Amino acid sequence: MKYLATEYVQIDLDNEVWECRTCDHTLGSARENYKIFTKIYNRNPQEIHRPKLDPTKYEFTFSPNPKVCAIYEFYCPNCGTMMDVEYTVPGALPLHDFELDIDALKEKMQGRTPVVDAGEGVDTTQALREGAHDHSCSHDKNYGGQR
Numbered sequence: 219m220k221y222l223a224t225e226y227v228q229i230d231l232d233n234e235v236w237e238c239r240t241c242d243h244t245l246g247s248a249r250e251n252y253k254i255f256t257k258i259y260n261r262n263p264q265e266i267h268r269p270k271l272d273p274t275k276y277e278f279t280f281s282p283n284p285k286v287c288a289i290y291e292f293y294c295p296n297c298g299t300m301m302d303v304e305y306t307v308p309g310a311l312p313l314h315d316f317e318l319d320i321d322a323l324k325e326k327m328q329g330r331t332p333v334v335d336a337g338e339g340v341d342t343t344q345a346l347r348e349g350a351h352d353h354s355c356s357h358d359k360n361y362g363g364q365r
């Protein structure tokens with residue numbers, strides 16, 4: 219069963235691995251920080267936030283100083299989808315910003331209908347309606363049996 223953890227990564231609970239939601243590429247153990255399995259682009263923050271003042275004239279230009287600020291971009295090593303962006307200090311390890319209890323998650327998800335990633339432009343409400351009512355109940359009759 220797949221657990222959709224973020225917009226760009228999912229967990230294959232059977233194999234306990236992180237996967238890319240765009241291409242299903244296996245990243246690595248779900249018990250680790252998924253960011254360590256991605257391609258990391260260590261960006262110069264001044265490329266992203268250009269100086270507002272002339273840096274030859276002013277020390278402070280409203281642009282982050284690369285000596286104290288780094289921007290990490292995390293990409294799927296297979297398809298290149300950007301999975302996250304992190305502002306940090308130069309040389310820091312990627313932030314382990316969420317850690318899921320895999321054993322508790324597996325127990326919680328047992329017997330549940332997996333959420334399907336329908337993709338862009340797909341009417342997910344149809345799938346939700348069908349999944350939500352797989353039994354006969356009294357309010358079905360109130361709508362003339364239309365569902």
Ligand SMILES: [Zn+2]
Pocket residue numbers: 238239240241242243294295296297298299
């Ligand atoms: Zn991918």
